[in-house]
Amino acid sequence: MSDPKRPGLDDDGDSSVGVATKTRPKTKRPSQYRVLLLNDDYTPMEFVVVVLQRFFNKGREDATQIMLHVHQNGVGECGVYTYEIAETKVTQVMDFARKHQHPLQCVMEKK
Numbered sequence: 001m002s003d004p005k006r007p008g009l010d011d012d013g014d015s016s017v018g019v020a021t022k023t024r025p026k027t028k029r030p031s032q033y034r035v036l037l038l039n040d041d042y043t044p045m046e047f048v049v050v051v052l053q054r055f056f057n058k059g060r061e062d063a064t065q066i067m068l069h070v071h072q073n074g075v076g077e078c079g080v081y082t083y084e085i086a087e088t089k090v091t092q093v094m095d096f097a098r099k100h101q102h103p104l105q106c107v108m109e110k111k
Contacts, residue, residue, distance in 0.1 A: 031110060033086035035078045037070045037093075038105040045071065047102055052078060055092050080111055 035056075037048065045067055052063035056078045070076035081089065086108040097104035 030082045032080050033083055033108045034080050034111050035086050035089050035106065035108050036075050037066075037078055038107065039070050039074045040103050040105065043097070043102040043104040047097075047100065048104065051093055051096065051104065055089055055096070078106075 037051070048067040048070065049060070049063045052058040052066055053060065056063075058066065058078075066076050066078065079089070080086075090106045090108050093104070093106035097106070
């Protein structure tokens with residue numbers, strides 16, 4: 001039994017005190033996915049700018065720059081997100097394009 005007058009000492013007079021440690025599990029960062037717009041010859045440039053502003057929260061100037069990049073290079077990155085968010089953005093863009101009868105393609109790829 002411990003000596004009540006001398007905390008931290010056990011019956012043998014040993015003063016070693018155990019420290020409780022809590023191990024935190026290592027959390028792995030979620031994979032990131034690039035959301036890309038693909039160029040086509042039919043979707044109006046202004047429509048692409050609207051898509052970038054509406055679904056990717058881009059300002060007018062940034063949206064215009066990305067749209068021009070897509071137009072000149074065939075593909076452009078709209079943003080990088082976790083899987084679920086990227087998937088949702090792709091679906092929203094594709095649905096919006098179809099609703100407005102444009103063949104705009106939006107895809108995602110693992111970064």
